[in-house]
């Protein structure tokens with residue numbers, strides 16, 4: 001494709017601003033327009049044409065090649081499908097959609113229009129993630145016996161302000177979609193699909209803040225062998241505590257921890273010496289709360305490599321689909337989802 005690749009961003013909130021920054025600072029990409037339904041949202045600073053609805057943006061001049069979608073979760077699928085139909089490639093913030101049918105519809109539309117879908121799963125680029133992926137792929141740990149993922153974060157009334165989409169079942173989808181889908185992606189990327197899922201949920205201190213559970217204990221088997229569990233909660237007082245993964249394998253054990261799986265806490269593997277890893281990027285900082293890794297520059301580098309140099313997509317639509325589909329199966333029968341009639 002012709003360089004610079006032209007981008008538009010829809011949804012200029014916390015993470016949309018980061019997308020705009022990533023596009024603006026790379027020599028091979030150019031931000032040509034932005035779209036947000038909230039005109040008050042300090043958009044003039046971008047010095048590009050502004051739109052307050054998708055339809056106008058898609059008819060806009062200047063034309064663009066890629067739409068970066070950073071709107072609330074519940075709108076990802078409809079925006080992506082319209083953009084793909086209009087001949088744009090799309091970058092979709094996580095989660096790709098809130099149900100597997102919508103995710104499949106995105107894939108089908110991309111196939112029909114021969115356009116590309118990039119999902120944002122930027123935690124995969126953290127040095128500990130790349131390291132554990134490589135030792136698993138080389139078989140250094142041997143058979144995987146057991147995997148335990150713990151995600152303990154704080155999301156309280158400072159986060160669920162009531163003035164936005166957070167906590168709303170139709171737009172947010174639930175704790176596993178919004179807070180912890182990165183870690184479901186990590187699990188699927190490292191160990192593959194799961195089966196025999198048993199889920200327990202509770203809502204300890206979000207009854208007036210969200211339409212869903214705040215905590216869960218999930219157990220399952222991996223199709224590739226071994227068993228696993230995910231323990232998660234957003235009820236932690238005051239601040240994020242950890243996101244960790246502990247792996248017990250035939251030849252050794254590893255624990256990756258920190259707030260968002262950014263530190264190797266334990267590594268003891270037969271005949272193996274742990275290399276020194278690069279430093280992880282800091283967490284995305286949203287003021288009162290912190291999120292996942294600030295690795296969006298890697299996402300954009302991959303988008304440009306794919307569109308300019310025909311390289312492989314690192315986090316493709318099939319992976320985005322699987323994350324949604326696994327969460328859907330985990331949530332099946334969750335009594336804490338307040339489905340509005």
Ligand SMILES: NC(=O)c1ccc[n+]([C@@H]2O[C@H](COP(=O)([O-])OP(=O)(O)OC[C@H]3O[C@@H](n4cnc5c(N)ncnc54)[C@H](O)[C@@H]3O)[C@@H](O)[C@H]2O)c1
Nearest residue numbers: 011012013014015016036037038070071072073093094292
């Ligand atoms: N990859 C990550 O680590 C990461 C981090 C944070 C958020 N996210 C994802 O990014 C998305 C946005 O999250 P956020 O925290 O930036 O939310 P936000 O509320 O800060 O921003 C959303 C923006 O979208 C705008 N918007 C809403 N509906 C729109 C529509 N139909 N058309 C145009 N604009 C619209 C809002 O006015 C707002 O400016 C969510 O899907 C979230 O899950 C990903």
